[in-house]
Amino acid sequence: MKSTISIYIISIGLLMLSCDDRNTATLAPEYLYDAGNQKVIKSIINNKKGTIAMLYGNDLALESASDSLPEPNIGAHFTLITWKQKPMPQWYGTKMNGEIYSIEHLKVVQRNETRFAFEYDFQTGKGDQPGEDRPDKEQRIAFITSQHAAVFP
Numbered sequence: 001m002k003s004t005i006s007i008y009i010i011s012i013g014l015l016m017l018s019c020d021d022r023n024t025a026t027l028a029p030e031y032l033y034d035a036g037n038q039k040v041i042k043s044i045i046n047n048k049k050g051t052i053a054m055l056y057g058n059d060l061a062l063e064s065a066s067d068s069l070p071e072p073n074i075g076a077h078f079t080l081i082t083w084k085q086k087p088m089p090q091w092y093g094t095k096m097n098g099e100i101y102s103i104e105h106l107k108v109v110q111r112n113e114t115r116f117a118f119e120y121d122f123q124t125g126k127g128d129q130p131g132e133d134r135p136d137k138e139q140r141i142a143f144i145t146s147q148h149a150a151v152f153p
Contacts, residue, residue, distance in 0.1 A: 052085055057077060060108075072116065076108045078107075079103070083098055085098060102123065104123075
């Protein structure tokens with residue numbers, strides 16, 4: 001009899017402990033960026049640096065990246081957003097975007113006889129650590145303009 005009562009008490013205790021308020025689904029707290037009317041050109045993952053980046057662009061930038069033109073179109077506007085990676089809570093081994101590390105804007109404004117003129121702007125985000133080296137402007141311009149668009153079905 002004592003064992004039966006003990007089993008009932010344990011069962012009721014386990015039942016009460018197992019009842020918990022269900023959490024409603026919430027969006028992951030990743031830091032999003034509104035690129036306005038720009039389109040996605042490419043995503044870039046750099047596991048060595050622990051970053052995830054998205055390259056956006058206007059129609060001229062997308063055309064330059066899609067056609068693999070040797071030179072970008074005048075009027076092309078690229079935006080490269082870089083986030084720090086962080087672990088995705090519900091998926092073991094998967095990374096997601098964390099805080100924004102940097103925002104880079106690049107506009108192709110004109111061309112003279114020998115080269116293009118660019119307007120380049122580098123902004124740091126909350127994920128940037130003080131004292132980190134800033135990227136070389138010419139290298140970043142070359143990197144951004146050399147990216148080929150991802151192929152979308």
